[in-house]
Structures are given as C-alpha cells and as structure tokens.
Amino acid sequence: MTFRTLDDVDVKGKRVLLRVDLNVPLKGEEVQDATRIARVVPTIKELVSRGATVIVLSHLGRPKGTVVPDMSLRVVTEPLSRALGMPVAFVETDWDNGKATRAVAAAKPGDVLLLENTRFHKGEEANQPSFVKRLLDLGDIYVNDAFSAAHRAHASTEGIAHFLPAVAGRAMEAEVGALTAALENPKRPLVAVVGGAKISTKFEVVGHLTSRVDTLIIGGGMANTFLYAQGKPVGRSLCEHDVVNEVREIIKQAGHHGCEILLPVDAVVAEDFKPHAHHRTVDISDVNAKERILDIGPKTLELVKACFDKAKTLVWNGPFGVFELEPFDRGTVAAAQYAAKLSREGKLLSVAGGGDTVSALNHAGVADDFTYVSTAGGAFLEWLEGKELPGVAVLQKSPSA
Structure with a gap:
C-alpha cells in the first residue's frame, strides 16, 4: 500500500x-x-x-x-x-x-x-x-x-x-507498514492466532484468514465451539451451540484453501469459574459434564510452540484461555513469551492487536518484544477481515501538498 x-x-x-x-x-x-x-x-x-x-x-x-x-x-x-x-x-x-x-x-x-x-x-x-x-x-x-x-x-x-x-x-505509517508486512506480503509460513470468547463476533476475521494464512490457531472460548462442532465434549464451557453449521463451513473452507486449523488437544479444566479454582489437565476428549475449559494444556502448548518455530510471520488476536484468572493464564503467557523470544532472535515477524490481546501481552511482560503491537481494536479487526479502512484509503487520494 x-x-x-x-x-x-x-x-x-x-x-x-x-x-x-x-x-x-x-x-x-x-x-x-x-x-x-x-x-x-x-x-x-x-x-x-x-x-x-x-x-x-x-x-x-x-x-x-x-x-x-x-x-x-x-x-x-x-x-x-x-x-x-x-x-x-x-x-x-x-x-x-x-x-x-x-x-x-x-x-x-x-x-x-x-x-x-x-x-x-x-x-x-x-x-x-x-x-x-x-x-x-x-x-x-x-x-x-x-x-x-x-x-x-x-x-x-x-x-x-x-x-x-x-x-x-x-x-x-508504522502501523499500516506492520500490518501490510504481516498480511499483504508476508514471509511464509504465515501463522495466525485468533482467540477470544465468541466465534460469532469473528466470523469475518476467521473466514478471511483461512484464505491468507498457512496455519490458523484457534484459542479461548472460540476453540470450544470448534471442538463441539467436531463432536468433542466441552462440558459447561463457553460454547455457541447455535453456530455449529457456520463453524463446520469455516473448517471446510480452510481445507479448500490449504489452511491448517490447529485446535486444543488437551485443556486445563475446572468446575468453578474463579481464581485458583481446583483444576486438572485432561485430554480434550475427557472433559466431563460439570467442567469448564479455561486454558490450553501442555500438549497443546507444545504444538503451538512447534508451529511458531516453523513460522516466519505471526498475526495474533485474542488469548488462549481466561488469562485474567490465575492459574488459567499460563497457556497464554507461555505462548506469548515463546513468540516474543523468537521475535527478539529475529526468527519471527510478530504483529498483535486488539484490546484483550494487548492486555494479555502486557500481563505476560512481552508487549515490547513483539515486532509490532497495535493499540487499535475495531480497526485492527476490520483489517484482518480484509476491509478497506476509510481513514487509510483517503490518504491515497488526497490533494497534493
């Protein structure tokens, strides 16, 4: 641009x-x-x-x-x-x-x-x-x-x-440059992390990214809906049961574009939604009816790290778990710290954005180590959706100075 x-x-x-x-x-x-x-x-x-x-x-x-x-x-x-x-x-x-x-x-x-x-x-x-x-x-x-x-x-x-x-x-200038490098003309493999509570708020983001990225890592409450759509038990976890067909269509669309979708294979679960609640780590197929998925487990974290190791470019929007509650912040913190390490070593161009994402990276102490962290919320999401932003587009059409 x-x-x-x-x-x-x-x-x-x-x-x-x-x-x-x-x-x-x-x-x-x-x-x-x-x-x-x-x-x-x-x-x-x-x-x-x-x-x-x-x-x-x-x-x-x-x-x-x-x-x-x-x-x-x-x-x-x-x-x-x-x-x-x-x-x-x-x-x-x-x-x-x-x-x-x-x-x-x-x-x-x-x-x-x-x-x-x-x-x-x-x-x-x-x-x-x-x-x-x-x-x-x-x-x-x-x-x-x-x-x-x-x-x-x-x-x-x-x-x-x-x-x-x-x-x-x-x-x-810096923001548009970073986002252009990450999505418009990226070094590949290109990996995106998309997390958060509800997939219904990010259908356009996820849909657009499946046609752009090599691997799409789904985290947070969004991952529960994907798991449910694949017939996995999610207990009392946050899950949008009414959008299963749309999620299956996204999975189909990703396959069409050659985009791998990475979902949790294990999770940290608890019956109570509160800090330091009694919890356990289970394979994703072993979540019982009373439990809530609150964070990714160690096996999933290793898969995420391996994905980061192969990547040249990373786009990150949304946490992996309920990072506001300890100890359910561990997956997000560990993944963020690993991406930051690769970025510091010059092995990964990392761009992150969105309110919860910035909070999570600050919580992990690594916001300054990513290549670029956007303070934008809605504008960052619309960019990920592939939409033209009026305030940026008009700078290409302005009168000469």
Whole structure:
C-alpha cells in the first residue's frame, strides 16, 4: 500500500490539523494506560521541530454529539504535555462558540493546541459537510495518526482529508507498514492466532484468514465451539451451540484453501469459574459434564510452540484461555513469551492487536518484544477481515501538498 507521509509535505509555518486517538482508559481523571499518548509523541515532536503549529484533534468516549463534561479531553492535556516535554494548550469549546477559531488564530509556530472532544459535535460522526468546513478553516495540512479510528468515516478521520493535503503520521505509517508486512506480503509460513470468547463476533476475521494464512490457531472460548462442532465434549464451557453449521463451513473452507486449523488437544479444566479454582489437565476428549475449559494444556502448548518455530510471520488476536484468572493464564503467557523470544532472535515477524490481546501481552511482560503491537481494536479487526479502512484509503487520494 502506498500513501503519503510526513516526508511528502513542508509544514514550516503551516497550521497542521493532527488527528490522533487519545481515547484512553480513565479512572476518574487519571489515565490508566498512556500507550496511545506515547504513540503520537514522535509525530508531534517532528511537526514542532519543523516549524508547524500543531492542532490536535481527538475523540474520547461516545458522547453522541453532545457536550458531556466527563468526556472532556482536558484530562489528557497534562499527560500529553508530560510525554512531549513541552506545554500543551487545551482549548475548551463546544465547537459552536468560536473559541477554537480564535485560539488557532493566536497560535504561533511551535505551539501545540489540544482541541476539545470532536464527538461533542453531532457533525463529527455524521461526517457533516458543515462540520468538515469548520475543521478545514482551522488548518492548512491534515495529518492522520489515528489508525485505531481509521475504520470510521467521520469528519476528522476522513472528511477533511478530501480537501486538504493529507498524509499519514509516523504512528499510522508504522502501523499500516506492520500490518501490510504481516498480511499483504508476508514471509511464509504465515501463522495466525485468533482467540477470544465468541466465534460469532469473528466470523469475518476467521473466514478471511483461512484464505491468507498457512496455519490458523484457534484459542479461548472460540476453540470450544470448534471442538463441539467436531463432536468433542466441552462440558459447561463457553460454547455457541447455535453456530455449529457456520463453524463446520469455516473448517471446510480452510481445507479448500490449504489452511491448517490447529485446535486444543488437551485443556486445563475446572468446575468453578474463579481464581485458583481446583483444576486438572485432561485430554480434550475427557472433559466431563460439570467442567469448564479455561486454558490450553501442555500438549497443546507444545504444538503451538512447534508451529511458531516453523513460522516466519505471526498475526495474533485474542488469548488462549481466561488469562485474567490465575492459574488459567499460563497457556497464554507461555505462548506469548515463546513468540516474543523468537521475535527478539529475529526468527519471527510478530504483529498483535486488539484490546484483550494487548492486555494479555502486557500481563505476560512481552508487549515490547513483539515486532509490532497495535493499540487499535475495531480497526485492527476490520483489517484482518480484509476491509478497506476509510481513514487509510483517503490518504491515497488526497490533494497534493
């Protein structure tokens, strides 16, 4: 995929509208995870060093076009300023009072302004031309550094890119580059891990991957439905009994494409769904009616490791078990640590993404060892589904700078 980047524009003396994703988890007014803030620091610093006035746009939460004080981006101002090592001016606006226009007019090259939550205006999510025009009046160049919001055709993620010179920021450039290397032009064998609770939420992901990858490893609650479809006992495990036909079709489709599907051959099971519940390890055919499958067993882990050993590229979305409850995190942690080891040794290009996946890799202490870890949720999944992302596609069609 080819698209324009910061290397293609002269930003000196220009007002740069920078769309980022500062939709960070909060506890009260405290940021619980600053990963998304850290990801945009290189782009902002580069723009400032090159003489731009940087006008930061983002959303926070889902205020649905109204001003919700608890979803104000004001709380992100200090963490962003601290990460940058320079002052950031917050502009409080309801987008109809002219404050944004006046603040931008008064700003100088090297200044960084953080404007209020774009979703406080109903025109943002509706991509209304009137709101697009309001944003256009604030800038000369548009930079999108918010891959995690690129699956939405909103005013600040897609609309304004049709009218201003539009390029990808460094985080967007890195993210799209990593995903392209993993799925569009990968070194093979290509292996994908797809886990999570329900297969019904990932039919499109799994369906698309069967035509792309050499081996598809199914984990988590999703694996239980696959096992059930093959006539295996799953006891009281999370299982979607009503989608068995669809799962069998996926298995058939994988065979048609020459894609191997790897399922658990043993499991850690317990009757109680709680931390440190009494548990045992059994072959997958020996799960009794009262038990729940909560993690993969050692035989399955060895199969996963052997698969990683053969792979050149790994795409990972979703855990192998209930990693939030000890000791049912062991399979996910061990597999993640092994993939990280291969990545550090230069034997494996590993790309992971999705909220639970990032949490699991952080829990395993290896998020920094994967080749690339995406902070995107929905955008990452839609990429895995093979869909075009509006916020990325428009960067290929933008006016020349």
